Amino acid sequence: MEEAPPPPDTKKAEESSTTASSRKLDPEATVPMKTEAEGESPESSSEVEDEELQDEEEKPEVAAKARQKVQASLEAGVKHPYPDWKPGEPVPYAALCKTFSLIELTTKRLEIMAHCSLFLRQVLRLTPDDLLPTVLLMINKLAPDYAGIELGIGESLIMKAIGETTGRSLAVIKQDQKEIGDLGLVAVKSRSTQPTMFKPKALTIRAVHKGLMSIATMTGNGAQGRKVDSIKKLLSAADANSSGKVDITKDKGGPSEAKYLVRFLEGKLRLGLAEKTVIVSLAQAMVAHEAAQKGKVPSTSDIEKSESILKAVYSELPSYEVIIPAMVEHGILNLREHCKLRPGVPLKPMLAKPTKAITEVLDRFEGQTFTCEYKYDGERAQIHYVAKDTGESLSQSTSSATKEVGKGVASIFSRNSEDLSKKYPDILAKLPTWVKEETKSFVLDCESVAWDVQEKKVLPFQQLMTRKKKDVKIEDVKVKVCVFAFDLLYLNGEPVVEKSLRERRELLYKSFTPVEGEFAFATAMNGQELDEIQTFLDESVKASCEGLMVKMLDGEESGYEPSKRSRNWLKIKKDYLSGIGDSLDLVVLGAYHGKGKRTSVYGAFLLACYNPGTDTYETVCNIGTGFSEAVLEELHKALSQIVIERPKPFYAHSSGGQHQPDVWFEPRYVWEVKTADLTLSPRYKAGMKEGVDPSGEKGISLRFPRFIRVRDDKKPDEATTSRQVAEMYRKQESVTKSKGPAVDDDFEY
DNA sequence: TTCGCGGCGTC
């Protein structure tokens, strides 16, 4: 169907100034791909005709074919981009970096996957013990999220380490970062100006993982200094075998170890490769490896089967610590039997796709039954519980998270699988009051929402956020929380994710008892008509919710399958529908240099509203989304013309050194911006003197601001005024206030 | 001991 992926450097007749590296892959890679592309006929002989030895002839599904094409081509020439190391020895970090570099140089997803899985195969073949750390380094992790291991390293410490390792001043490093927009490349550049003194031992994946892990676990006095020292050690050992200077404008800096070390520390590999792709690649690698051990080539159907197995298993049991050993031991095709959903290990929650109108929802679900639920404005919470008197036990891989609760043990996880058990001891303490006697084990999908005990209603998200996060004692919980449950994934020893939502919901209602202010079922409605939905949406907003979730109710499609049908739920948020009410016209006061793919343009901007009373511009938010690449180019061109040395005296902005934009502008351009909500802000100044904040210290800012368009027709002094912003804030507050009209007095809380 | 700042999580 498609042209074979061109080699990375197919610049026409660009002389033979080739880099050795980009060459390497070409001969083996392109030749078989092209020949195969020839034989394309729109056929559907469906069945996989014999795999081995005749991969030239089969004509399966088009997509699968394309995929296998790349896969096969990379395997055909057995030659790996990085030569084999000795079997059983630790995997060289350089080998991983070589793969990273190849991945980084293409945007083709099939090619990325091919590079990735080819390398994983090599690891499986030579040093399978290193598979786990290899995968972890690929997805920029050190351990599962619920382990709570954080590097505690940011840009500033990395810059310090780079400076000290290479003998360059911090100021120079900072300057480079502004221009280059990638600390990894800054590290490469810094290093290449420094002749290598002597060669330390080459880094291995194991050693890097260990080193990073030790950085992550450092605490206490002088921890930052020790972290910097450790980084310096790693950086000094990086690229031991590289020869001299590297041109960072070429091949994105090449396979430099320092570059990827730094990017790992930043938490962004920026390869175009992330977890989803790694999982698929891992499946491909595994199935190919298993076949190779029998002297075979995997069949297309086995490849597809493996991919779907691993995806499904991962979505139910997202723990490489469990999956990888099980996979190596039992084979990937048997993985399902060994890795099932189990209480104690958080599973990936199902996510929803944003929707712009109710009609869009109706289109999507045409001919199917669906259901609507309030979308609560809180924090996703996955509650796991196992009663002691059952045969089961809460998986011990999270033992620190579990808590004794009533007659069982329980834990709570966040949307991103972080352990929230220490944050919500109050939920866990009350859990026995809403779990029915006959309910012995479960995994619940819910939203925890701040709760006003007096008024018996939900409070805004900003309130929830002020809760303590660590070592919370039930006695000093200030912000009460109510759990709103909307799905059930596991019940009494059995996963129920494959049942329809209608069935799961029935089980949910049957297994738990609502307790006011502690536990409730998400308000739901099964009406299918547009006006019913509209009414329900209005009600949800009045009840301080963000809008609605709309979900398929019956049939296979309604199963809980995070990875496969990840966007099978829809969300309707009020700010999409309510039109101009959430739209502001703001003045551009400053900008920030972009990073990564925004290098060389402004990546974000500082916006303000206008205060006609004082004739000042009061900052209200930064903005960095909603721009197309073309628009960013134009804006950079236009705005760089009106850069000024320092902010105008009539700019009201935060004085914190941290919050200053990289450049300031004349007040000239007005942009239309959309927002979901207005928030009280410690940082921004908008409407500060309008009496919105009782303490008079806070301004107003925007939640989820995004760029809509340039307002050429407006002058800066025609922008949204501070008073208007304040009015919007008051209006938003009044929607949820208990008494109907006009509650605009300033008694708060 | 207190406070500012950077990191990291939530949305």
Added chain:
DNA sequence: CTCGGAG
């Protein structure tokens, strides 16, 4: 969380 780009 929102958004745009690539495949």
Added chain:
DNA sequence: CTCCGAGGACGCCGCGAA
């Protein structure tokens, strides 16, 4: 459609300087 990586406000936490 899926996946990825640009970017947002905000508040707790830990470290280190004041």
